[in-house]
Amino acid sequence: MNTFLLMCWEFFKTGLFAVGGGLATIPFLKEMSIKYGWFTLDRLTTMIAVAESTPGPVGINMATYVGYEMFGIPGAVCATLSLITPSIIVILIISRILDAFRESKTVKAVFDGFRPAVVGFILAAVLSIYQTAMLNSTGTFPAQFVEMINWKAVVLYAGLLALYLKKDKLHPLVIICLAAAAGALFSF
Amino acid sequence: MKVLWDLYSAWFRMGLFTFGGGYAMLPMIQKEVINKYHWATEDEVMDYYAIGQCTPGIIAVNTATFIGRKVKGDIGGIVATLGVISPSLVIITLIAGLITNFSDLDIVRHALKGIQVAVCVLMFVSVRSLFRKGVKNKLDFAVFVIAWVLAQFTGISTVFLVIAAGIAGYVRMRIQEGRA
Known part of the structure; x- marks a missing residue:
């Protein structure tokens, strides 16, 4: 698989398994660094610092930053969209279920x-x-x-x-x- | 179309003016979602936060999807979510491309220290308002204190705490039904 698709897949998995908000994505990013060597752990520390010091949800900022470092603007956009896709799907399904049981x-x-x-x-x-x-x-x-x-x-x-x-x-x-x-x- | 544009632009603003994680977005959500557009009540926002704790993904994104869907169906959920992530895409791309030493700059560090104080002020007012709405009786107060202590001082996953709180709510209903 080429690296671009692999990166999207890794962010999709992160979005699917990181439960509990933006900071829960950090272990997944560490694993990407160790497993694939896409960026060093030192670089990751800088990226976390920037993500926390700029506006916007920290998890989104980190995905955007990692994607940008790897593949420029297309990387930033695709990493972020891959990260949020699972949670959009999950939440849309849960909303539907909640609607059905609203009066329960x-x-x-x-x-x-x-x-x-x-x-x-x-x-x-x-x-x-x-x-x-x-x-x-x-x-x-x-x-x-x-x-x-x-x-x-x-x-x-x-x-x-x-x-x-x-x-x-x-x-x-x-x-x-x-x-x-x-x-x-x-x-x- | 107007509603979709409102959803996109309101969530864009909320993404733009939030420093930190999902909880830090609360003052902006109260301003835009609850007071300005009346898209959801404070109770509903708390429900979405509770579900967001136990479901995958970033809480800010989950909340945007929930509220967007409530306002304008699935497409509304997607549009609101794209709104909340858009500012990050623009800002991070600019910073990563132009100012690589951004978080080392003295002026940035000092301004951020100041912003942390602002977040404390905004969150104080938000939490006070949530407390008045969400903690109404003795059992609520007990659940509130236990959840706070465990979240503050132990590493117990909030997923379990949310589930336990839900069970407490269910048991209370059964007991009240038993009495009735």
């Missing part, structure tokens, strides 16, 4: 159970973001907790939160742009 009391009860758990997962993800954003990575917890706090970030956080709570019509993008400018100006 059992399905409703199960979803009522899901929701508080989802809030819990999101809280866990958010607290991890807080940790990276507000704490310096050096120092041991809890002995040096106060020294670990990134005060610039805390001040910015308090200011932006006050602004966002006060003006609830404000677009999230405004907060993102203000924060990016503050970060660049004051060397966060």
